[in-house]
Amino acid sequence: xxxxxxxxxxxxxxxxxxxxxxxxxxxxxxxxxxxxxxxxxxxxxxxxxxxxxxxxxxxxxxxxxxxxxxxxxxxxxxxxxxxxxxxxxxxxxxxxxxxxxxxxxxxxxxxxxxxxxxxxxxxxxxxxxxxxxxxxxxxxxxxxxxxxxxxxxxxxxxxxxxxxxxxxxxxxxxxxxxxxxxxxxxxxxxxxxxxxxxxxxxxxxxxxxxxxxxxxxxxxxxxxxxxxxxxxxxxxxxxxxxxxxxxxxxxxxxxxxxxxxxxxxxxxxxxxxxxxxxxxxxxxxxxxxxxxxxxxxxxxxxxxxxxxxxxxxxxxxxxxxxxxxxxxxxxxxxxxxxxxxxxxxxxxxxxxxxxxxxxxxxxxxxxxxxxxxxxxxxxxxxxxxxxxxxxxxxxxxxxxxxxxxxxxxxxxxxxxxxxxxxxxxxxxxxxxxxxxxxxxxxxxxxxxxxxxxxxxxxxxxxxxxxxxxxxxxxxxxxx
Amino acid sequence: xxxxxxxxxxxxxxxxxxxxxxxxxxxxxxxxxxxxxxxxxxxxxxxxxxxxxxxxxxxxxxxxxxxxxxxxxxxxxxxxxxxxxxxxxxxxxxxxxxxxxxxxxxxxxxxxxxxxxxxxxxxxxxxxxxxxxxxxxxxxxxxxxxxxxxxxxxxxxxxxxxxxxxxxxxxxxxxxxxxxxxxxxxxxxxxxxxxxxxxxxxxxxxxxxxxxxxxxxxxxxxxxxxxxxxxxxxxxxxxxxxxxxxxxxxxxxxxxxxxxxxxxxxxxxxxxxxxxxxxxxxxxxxxxxxxxxxxxxxxxxxxxxxxxxxxxxxxxxxxxxxxxxxxxxxxxxxxxxxxxxxxxxxxxxxxxxxxxxxxxxxxxxxxxxxxxxxxxxxxxxxxxxxxxxxxxxxxxxxxxxxxxxxxxxxxxxxxxxxxxxxxxxxxxxxxxxxxxxxxxxxxxxxxxxx
Numbered sequence: 001x002x003x004x005x006x007x008x009x010x011x012x013x014x015x016x017x018x019x020x021x022x023x024x025x026x027x028x029x030x031x032x033x034x035x036x037x038x039x040x041x042x043x044x045x046x047x048x049x050x051x052x053x054x055x056x057x058x059x060x061x062x063x064x065x066x067x068x069x070x071x072x073x074x075x076x077x078x079x080x081x082x083x084x085x086x087x088x089x090x091x092x093x094x095x096x097x098x099x100x101x102x103x104x105x106x107x108x109x110x111x112x113x114x115x116x117x118x119x120x121x122x123x124x125x126x127x128x129x130x131x132x133x134x135x136x137x138x139x140x141x142x143x144x145x146x147x148x149x150x151x152x153x154x155x156x157x158x159x160x161x162x163x164x165x166x167x168x169x170x171x172x173x174x175x176x177x178x179x180x181x182x183x184x185x186x187x188x189x190x191x192x193x194x195x196x197x198x199x200x201x202x203x204x205x206x207x208x209x210x211x212x213x214x215x216x217x218x219x220x221x222x223x224x225x226x227x228x229x230x231x232x233x234x235x236x237x238x239x240x241x242x243x244x245x246x247x248x249x250x251x252x253x254x255x256x257x258x259x260x261x262x263x264x265x266x267x268x269x270x271x272x273x274x275x276x277x278x279x280x281x282x283x284x285x286x287x288x289x290x291x292x293x294x295x296x297x298x299x300x301x302x303x304x305x306x307x308x309x310x311x312x313x314x315x316x317x318x319x320x321x322x323x324x325x326x327x328x329x330x331x332x333x334x335x336x337x338x339x340x341x342x343x344x345x346x347x348x349x350x351x352x353x354x355x356x357x358x359x360x361x362x363x364x365x366x367x368x369x370x371x372x373x374x375x376x377x378x379x380x381x382x383x384x385x386x387x388x389x390x391x392x393x394x395x396x397x398x399x400x401x402x403x404x405x406x407x408x409x410x411x412x413x414x415x416x417x418x419x420x421x422x423x424x425x426x427x428x429x430x431x432x433x434x435x436x437x438x439x440x441x442x443x444x445x446x447x448x449x450x451x452x453x454x455x456x457x458x459x460x461x462x463x464x465x466x467x468x469x470x471x472x473x474x475x476x477x478x479x
Numbered sequence: 480x481x482x483x484x485x486x487x488x489x490x491x492x493x494x495x496x497x498x499x500x501x502x503x504x505x506x507x508x509x510x511x512x513x514x515x516x517x518x519x520x521x522x523x524x525x526x527x528x529x530x531x532x533x534x535x536x537x538x539x540x541x542x543x544x545x546x547x548x549x550x551x552x553x554x555x556x557x558x559x560x561x562x563x564x565x566x567x568x569x570x571x572x573x574x575x576x577x578x579x580x581x582x583x584x585x586x587x588x589x590x591x592x593x594x595x596x597x598x599x600x601x602x603x604x605x606x607x608x609x610x611x612x613x614x615x616x617x618x619x620x621x622x623x624x625x626x627x628x629x630x631x632x633x634x635x636x637x638x639x640x641x642x643x644x645x646x647x648x649x650x651x652x653x654x655x656x657x658x659x660x661x662x663x664x665x666x667x668x669x670x671x672x673x674x675x676x677x678x679x680x681x682x683x684x685x686x687x688x689x690x691x692x693x694x695x696x697x698x699x700x701x702x703x704x705x706x707x708x709x710x711x712x713x714x715x716x717x718x719x720x721x722x723x724x725x726x727x728x729x730x731x732x733x734x735x736x737x738x739x740x741x742x743x744x745x746x747x748x749x750x751x752x753x754x755x756x757x758x759x760x761x762x763x764x765x766x767x768x769x770x771x772x773x774x775x776x777x778x779x780x781x782x783x784x785x786x787x788x789x790x791x792x793x794x795x796x797x798x799x800x801x802x803x804x805x806x807x808x809x810x811x812x813x814x815x816x817x818x819x820x821x822x823x824x825x826x827x828x829x830x831x832x833x834x835x836x837x838x839x840x841x842x843x844x845x846x847x848x849x850x851x852x853x854x855x856x857x858x859x860x861x862x863x864x865x866x867x868x869x870x871x872x873x874x875x876x877x878x879x880x881x882x883x884x885x886x887x888x889x890x891x892x893x894x895x896x897x898x899x900x901x902x903x904x905x906x907x908x909x910x911x912x913x914x915x916x917x918x919x920x921x922x923x924x925x926x927x928x929x
Contacts, residue, residue: 001589003589003592004593004817013827017827021903023840027726028697030727031697031727033726033728035728036825037825039824040824048565051818055572055586059571060572061574062573079531083535086539089750093554093750094748095887100542100543100545101750103538104538106541129613129752129753132807133804140652143652143653165795165796165798166804166806168798168799169799172799172801173650173653173804175654180799247507247515249514269573271811272575272576272810273577273587273810275753314646315616316616317751318751318752319752321752323749326535330531332522334480334481335480336481336522336525337519337520338519340520340522342482343482349498352506356497369508369509397580397582423484452779459582459585459780460780462786463779467786467788468774468791472774472776473773475592475596
């Protein structure tokens, strides 16, 4: 289809602004733009149709099943959107005086307190804009703590080899050396490897639990104890919180700080990659280092914004992605203390239901009760038929199903990671199971067909190598 | 209580059995007892949709919504065309994730490619990324792009938004980078101080300049860029995207990297977020850009196609060797900006920019008659600083009573005012009349039926 620059005509446009009602002024020549600015010249009708076409070439959670492992693509409730569209939130200037923003401060306080209860933490900041941004903030808390104590020899962060790439990257951004420890055969932390890795130079450990292969690490108390005894702190990556919220709390597992993804666990939409929100929580002894202004007081006596005494500074302007927080609060109020464990229990049930049904044919990387997601290992299938995890994923596109996460975690080489979420009806999962089993048969009977998949999408497989070798990253105008 | 679990209790029981469990407790036996929650969460019970909607409305109503806003400082109340909200409410855009599966994500990928193109056009740069969390984090992430073994110190002008400087400082605390703030003189970057500082530092990596700066003033960006380049450092500009429709682009000023906050491009002020950061650079710096980048290619039938590209730069490949951990973008906000720019067009954006400037000039002139005099004197865009001869709290309260959010009090008894195309002459006259009441200037008494 056409790019937006390839439609419209010179001179088309919308009538949006009234005539200027004060005397005109002019920018001094020295500051004036001299190069032409190419932007589309379109009628409103053309804009509307262009984006409707683009929407038709996009698959969202509303279009169909989206079992993208580790991304928690659950349904995004509409009442959340309603709340975030209220003028009392959207028309609020971030720098208007506290007395004129009491409702917003209450939203922040209620959300922070609810998250603290769910995670077993004492304080939260809502500043971070995404999960990776939360990791960065959490590690800065750890760095602030050690620096404040004058404990400058702690230069290393321990990260399991099964971790998401953002974990080591976040540690590197905080000036830490990353110590990668191998996972044990059951996909969990290798306690001996951890004991060998910790020492006087350990700043902390980054971990998800359930881990990236979808298993709850039974040794979690021992793990956090080993790190604490070495003088390090424990950071909980909340990417997989949807499995355990209301069942178990990172704070009770020995973690000192956490981040959560409101766009995963707390049902705010992913927006094609953002805006997300990655609040960071911590135990009381770290709270003085939190970034940004903290909400204090009660709604009755008036809420105030006060900086934390030893604050690390700011990780983002203002108070984070506020409207995303509004949506998450609406979700927390809807579910309440009963609905939160109900959601996680059904997320885990749906995953185990699919796992058991799929293990009729597919090999599971870890053949045991999983949490909210599980990893299939297609190495044997590939060895036998030549059909890879990528081929099966592309085949799934023709069924109108978004494929599972491919090739992650790195410790399983032909991985497909499936996370159904609690918001899927049983029959949708049955259809996906049916499709995946059928694809398995196709792999055995007609591998070529799958090498060429997808066959029904708006494009075939794109040439990614060519794109990287010869980068075309913008449209070029003739004049 | 509310719930979004579709399966009935009966279905759940059946599924548990089919998966080989006798109950949920049985399934959760994989969690050790010592860490299992013994008590329910200490939260209220869940609510129906009607109750939630009412509760959220109550919270929203506790905030004051001002009829007219004369405050900016990083959050600008511009006009938003109706088509913007219509497009970004489409559920496909709202509910999709990062476009990992290109074949069913062409819509999002193409929209990002279009966004990148528009940002390149605005800034005059060769390449832009798919967007960043906000302008401040984009500014902070330019520093690692410029640091190498021979270039170690980062510089920023004191005329930059203080929040942006603070975010840069926090990021530099993380990466153990030295960040030096170059002082200002008369509301502009002190170019002599910059020259001196760079003369003494053979390891200068980059200098960050905001244009127009925090006080609304236009800096002599070209001359500053020349000083920076003469010292072998990179020149980074933080820019206001609306101003770019009429103002010399970063490319024309010699910048190597341009960043900014895209909030003015169709995003409501929303108590500070979500906004969107943009980042663009010369092609020489393309492979140093953090974040997602979409590229054009072809599919196996030769059709035009879009994919996430140049991924060798990114965290999932580089892991601990990565200089940025960003793995998402603010896509829906980038889409907002694209639709805004498509609706406004180059001429519409230029008109908005011209009106911002003209109306700011008008307010500044009128405020003089009320005894509020400009603190700085050079050319400015839509923000400017005045003194405040009376208690600023009293002045702002008087404005607030009439539905006006006045300027932002900044250090030493001065106020930073902002005007956009949304503020009418009548709004401005009303504001000035109230100010006169408070300062006792001008003799015209304000009547509330203005």
